[in-house]
Every structure is written in C-alpha cells, then in structure tokens.
Amino acid sequence: MDRQAGGARATLHHRQHRMTELAHPDRLEKVRRMRAEGIDPYPPRGVEAEPVAELVAAAGSREEPGPRLGETVTVAGRLLGLRDFGKLIFAPLAERSGRIQVGLERDRLAQWWPRRKLLDGGDLVGVTGELGHTQKGEVTVWAQEVHLLSKALAPPPEKWHGLTDKEQRYRRRYVDLWAGEGVAEVFRKRSRALSVIRAYLEGEGYLEVETPTLHPLLGGAAARPFVTRHNALSIDLYLRIAPELYLKRLIVGGMERVFEVSRNFRNEGLSARHNPEFTMLELYEAQADYRRMMEITEQLFERLARELCGGTAVSYRGREYSFAAPFERRAYTELFEEANGCAFDDEPAVRARAKELSIEDEHSDYWKLMSDVFDATVEGELDGPLFVTGYPVGISPLSKASTEDPRITERFEIFVAGMELGNAFTELNDPQEQQRRFEEQVASLDPETPGEVDLDYIQALEYGMPPCGGMGIGVDRLLMVLCDQESIRDVLLFPTMKPLVAADSD
RNA sequence: GGGCGCGUAGCUCAGUUGGCAGAGCAACUGGCUUUUAACCAGUAGGUCCCAGGUUCGAAACCUGGCGCGCUCACCA
Numbered sequence: 001m002d003r004q005a006g007g008a009r010a011t012l013h014h015r016q017h018r019m020t021e022l023a024h025p026d027r028l029e030k031v032r033r034m035r036a037e038g039i040d041p042y043p044p045r046g047v048e049a050e051p052v053a054e055l056v057a058a059a060g061s062r063e064e065p066g067p068r069l070g071e072t073v074t075v076a077g078r079l080l081g082l083r084d085f086g087k088l089i090f091a092p093l094a095e096r097s098g099r100i101q102v103g104l105e106r107d108r109l110a111q112w113w114p115r116r117k118l119l120d121g122g123d124l125v126g127v128t129g130e131l132g133h134t135q136k137g138e139v140t141v142w143a144q145e146v147h148l149l150s151k152a153l154a155p156p157p158e159k160w161h162g163l164t165d166k167e168q169r170y171r172r173r174y175v176d177l178w179a180g181e182g183v184a185e186v187f188r189k190r191s192r193a194l195s196v197i198r199a200y201l202e203g204e205g206y207l208e209v210e211t212p213t214l215h216p217l218l219g220g221a222a223a224r225p226f227v228t229r230h231n232a233l234s235i236d237l238y239l240r241i242a243p244e245l246y247l248k249r250l251i252v253g254g255m256e257r258v259f260e261v262s263r264n265f266r267n268e269g270l271s272a273r274h275n276p277e278f279t280m281l282e283l284y285e286a287q288a289d290y291r292r293m294m295e296i297t298e299q300l301f302e303r304l305a306r307e308l309c310g311g312t313a314v315s316y317r318g319r320e321y322s323f324a325a326p327f328e329r330r331a332y333t334e335l336f337e338e339a340n341g342c343a344f345d346d347e348p349a350v351r352a353r354a355k356e357l358s359i360e361d362e363h364s365d366y367w368k369l370m371s372d373v374f375d376a377t378v379e380g381e382l383d384g385p386l387f388v389t390g391y392p393v394g395i396s397p398l399s400k401a402s403t404e405d406p407r408i409t410e411r412f413e414i415f416v417a418g419m420e421l422g423n424a425f426t427e428l429n430d431p432q433e434q435q436r437r438f439e440e441q442v443a444s445l446d447p448e449t450p451g452e453v454d455l456d457y458i459q460a461l462e463y464g465m466p467p468c469g470g471m472g473i474g475v476d477r478l479l480m481v482l483c484d485q486e487s488i489r490d491v492l493l494f495p496t497m498k499p500l501v502a503a504d505s506d
Numbered sequence: 507g508g509g510c511g512c513g514u515a516g517c518u519c520a521g522u523u524g525g526c527a528g529a530g531c532a533a534c535u536g537g538c539u540u541u542u543a544a545c546c547a548g549u550a551g552g553u554c555c556c557a558g559g560u561u562c563g564a565a566a567c568c569u570g571g572c573g574c575g576c577u578c579a580c581c582a
Contacts, residue, residue, distance in 0.1 A: 084544090
C-alpha cells in the first residue's frame with residue numbers, strides 16, 4: 001500500500017516537472033530581452049492579413065505570373081521553422097487557409113535585422129512585403145516589415161515527424177493541428193459535412209431543433225448512462241443517450257420535419273469506434289416511413305461523398321466503396337440464416353449456435369442473445385454501403401411491425417466497412433403497443449434498458465403521432481469513412497482521455 | 507477485465523553477450539543571399555517510467571507497480 005502511494009507520488013512529481021519545462025529557457029530569456037528593449041512579446045492587436053491560399057493562387061508561377069505578383073501584401077500566422085543563410089532567412093508560415101513562404105532579407109529589413117535572433121520557430125508573426133517568387137519558383141512574401149504577434153515559449157515538435165505518439169497528438173491537439181500532416185484537413189471536412197447535412201435537410205423542409213441534454217428518464221436507446229445531480233431540484237438527471245423520444249414529441253406537436261445534431265453520452269468502453277460522447281444526427285419526418293429514410297440516406301451519403309471526396313468513389317482503409325445511389329439491400333432474416341444455418345426465431349437452434357460461438361447469455365433475454373449472434377457472425381463482414389432491413393420486433397422496441405410479417409419491423413441499419421453508420425425505422429405510433437413494449441423492457445431487468453416506463457411519452461402518443469419515419473446517423477463514424485481515418489479519435493478534436501493525474505483513483 | 511507491445515535528451519529513435527549514455531532534428535555559438543527535412547564547424551542538453559531484487563557491475567536480466575498503445579471482451 002505504501003509502495004503504491006510512493007509510486008503514484010513519484011509519477012505525479014515527474015509529470016509536473018516535465019510540464020513546466022515545456023517553456024524553453026532560451027525563449028524565456030528572449031522574452032526578457034524584448035521587454036527590456038520595449039518590445040511587447042504579446043501585443044494586444046493583430047494585423048489585417050489576407051488568406052495565404054488566395055495569395056499563392058494569385059501569385060502564379062515564374063513562367064506565368066499571376067495578377068497580384070509584385071503587390072505589397074500582409075500575411076499572419078505561425079512560423080514553422082527558420083532556414084537561416086546569414087543575410088537571408090526562409091521560413092514557411094502556416095495559417096488557416098494553408099502555407100506560404102516568407103523571405104527575410106537583410107537588405108530589405110535594415111532596421112529589423114538586428115532583432116532576427118529574437119525570432120524562433122513556432123512564433124506567431126505578421127509580415128508585410130512584396131509577393132514574389134524565389135529562383136526555384138516558390139511563392140514568397142519578401143518581407144519589408146515583421147511584427148511579432150505572440151512569442152512561442154514552447155518549441156515546436158520535431159520538424160518532419162511532428163507528433164507521432166497518438167496520446168500526445170490527442171492531448172496536444174493544439175500542436176497536432178498545425179504540426180500534423182492532414183490533421184487540420186479532417187476537421188475542415190468535418191465542418192463542411194455538417195454544412196452539407198444542414199443545407200440538404202433544410203432543402204427538404206426540415207427544421208433544426210435543440211432538445212434537452214439532461215434527461216430525467218432514459219430512453220431512445222439501450223446504453224449505460226452518465227448520471228449527474230441537479231442541486232436545486234434535488235434530483236438525479238441522465239446525460240442523454242439519444243434524443244429520439246423528445247424529437248418524436250415534436251412530431252406530435254406538429255413540427256412534422258425536424259432534425260437535431262445531438263451530442264450523446266454513453267457510459268461504456270472506449271475503442272476505435274466508440275467515444276463516450278459522440279455526435280448523432282437524428283431526423284424525423286411525418287407522413288414518411290423507413291423507405292423514405294433509405295432515400296434520404298442515399299441522397300445524403302452521395303452528396304457528402306461528392307462534396308468531401310470529390311466523387312462517389314470513397315476510399316477507406318485501402319478499399320473502395322461506391323456511395324452512388326441506390327445502395328444494396330439485404331434482409332436481416334436472410335443474412336442471419338445464411339450465416340448461422342437456422343432461422344432467427346428458432347430459439348433452440350440459435351441458443352445452440354450461441355454456445356458454439358461461446359456467446360454468453362448474460363441477460364437471459366432471447367432477443368438480445370439472437371442479436372449478439374447476428375453481430376458476431378454477420379455485421380463485421382458487411383462491406384456496403386448496404387441496408388440491412390427487417391430487424392426482429394424483439395430488438396426494436398420503438399419500430400412499427402411489418403404488415404407482412406409480424407415477427408419483424410419496418411426498420412433498417414446502414415453499414416459501411418463493417419460499421420453500423422445509421423439506424424432508421426417507421427416509428428411506432430400506437431400508444432398501447434408502445435406501452436406494452438416499454439413494460440416488457442422494464443420487466444427484463446437488463447441494466448441497459450429503462451427502469452421505468454416513460455409515461456409522458458406514452459401520453460404524447462395518446463394525442464396522436466402521424467405516420468412517421470425517423471433515423472439516426474453516427475456522424476463521427478460516417479466521417480471516419482469519408483476522411484479515411486481508422487479511429488473515431490481521429491475525427492474528434494478532443495477525444496475523451498484519461499487525465500494525466502487521476503483526481504479520483506481507487 | 508484478459509492477451510500482446512511500448513516507456514532512453516524538448517521531438518523522432520538507436521543502444522550488440524550485462525561493461526564509460528548515443529544519433530538525427532530542435533536549442534545555443536560561429537560561417538553562409540535562393541532554401542524547401544538547407545548546408546558546414548562547434549557547444550550544451552539525461553530521474554534510461556517508479557520501487558525492489560540478481561550481479562564485481564543493470565538502460566538491458568528477474569519481481570512488483572505506474573502510464574500509454576493495439577487487440578479481445580463490453581458497446582441492441
């Protein structure tokens with residue numbers, strides 16, 4: 001016990017020591033010298049600068065000069081490194097639109113020149129000068145004025161590897177974003193994807209809404225929740241695991257076409273495909289059904305691929321996926337039978353199969369077990385984009401049953417590269433049937449199903465919900481595919497990490 | 507929680523059979539007006555994750571711990 005405590009203390013001390021050393025002594029000395037000379041290393045105002053990508057385009061090449069070659073321009077950004085030739089220094093400057101080279105010549109900067117040694121890689125500067133080229137044809141701003149905008153005390157990481165330690169990349173995303181190849185691009189794409197989604201749905205007559213994140217009851221999915229406390233009300237609240245039941249209340253309310261970009265929270269394990277908080281797009285449309293949801297999925301996926309990947313061919317982990325509509329459809333029941341040699345509702349056969357696959361019957365709930373068998377034998381093999389249709393009623397408590405086969409529902413999930421990217425169905429709007437299914441869930445004692453029936457939701461249905469189609473799309477996972485990233489953490493700016501020093505460890 | 511792997515300079519990494527702690531980049535000093543990971547010469551920089559153990563001698567071997575990654579389980 002004592003040894004453990006001692007070890008923990010040593011680790012703590014080690015980490016804090018390292019963190020203070022991020023500020024480099026030489027750079028601290030330069031800051032002192034600047035202040036002594038009356039130079040503010042952290043001036044309050046920036047400079048008015050142009051996006052460098054536009055300047056690079058407008059400079060043209062040496063052979064074919066662009067319209068703005070020779071103009072005096074101002075750029076601002078981070079100096080990634082300094083290549084010093086004595087009376088000439090080249091430095092790449094990075095900002096939001098891209099990179100441009102800055103050329104610092106003694107002859108053009110007579111007054112500033114003695115201060116060049118105060119400059120370091122990583123510093124933020126504003127540079128005014130002539131837009132031109134070097135002998136090798138690189139577009140360069142030949143500086144006439146240099147303004148330090150913010151002194152970097154911490155040196156940038158090694159210049160051609162950047163940060164490679166994944167933990168360091170996620171923890172210090174503020175470095176990774178400019179030091180890591182392609183990192184900023186992923187998050188520009190993420191932003192564009194959300195714009196495309198909003199533009200598409202608004203074009204379809206949808207209204208974007210915001211429903212509560214703090215829920216008094218669990219519902220809309222099966223997952224372990226985060227619990228929090230409201231002091232004034234003296235009640236526990238859950239961080240939402242899904243916005244579904246609130247959005248459907250809005251359909252009852254006559255809003256008819258609504259969507260929400262919802263941050264959901266599930267208190268479960270972390271993996272390459274799971275983060276405790278993740279973004280879900282949920283949408284609901286009155287007078288629509290699951291077939292309309294397929295249409296929306298196809299249109300949205302195709303549009304996103306065109307906007308983000310330049311076409312409908314999407315390359316993910318070395319394989320190509322066609323995002324051109326229509327997508328393939330397969331029935332859940334058929335896929336189940338092909339993979340397992342028995343019908344999904346042949347309980348003795350499925351139980352035997354589960355034993356073969358050493359899948360444990362944890363909740364003594366047959367439908368959960370059957371679903372586990374499906375996940376183990378079918379899901380990972382689905383290349384897609386593929387709609388798996390007709391999920392069994394027993395694992396679809398919020399879906400309307402099929403009119404042709406009462407054992408299954410009007411529901412589908414969309415798969416790409418073995419990953420579930422979305423889940424949609426014709427919404428169950430019969431309040432009595434919904435209450436019956438909720439009561440079954442409560443009776444199951446599964447820790448991941450609601451502990452009590454959401455009577456307010458039943459009451460909403462009692463006022464009458466029109467026929468309705470609804471869908472949830474895992475935005476992060478969809479972006480993994482569109483940006484060709486292997487881990488969900490690579491499409492999240494700040495993925496959930498264990499704190500360096502655990503505040504509460506027992 | 508299980509399995510596998512990793513932990514050495516600010517960063518990226520070597521370190522042979524157990525025998526003086528190493529390189530490149532970054533930093534510092536000097537040189538250089540066209541580089542693209544500039545180049546040349548020099549200097550400085552270490553809790554080898556922590557604690558025990560084996561040994562004449564441990565960064566290396568053993569035990570325990572800590573941290574992280576991958577993976578499996580979990581995640582309708």
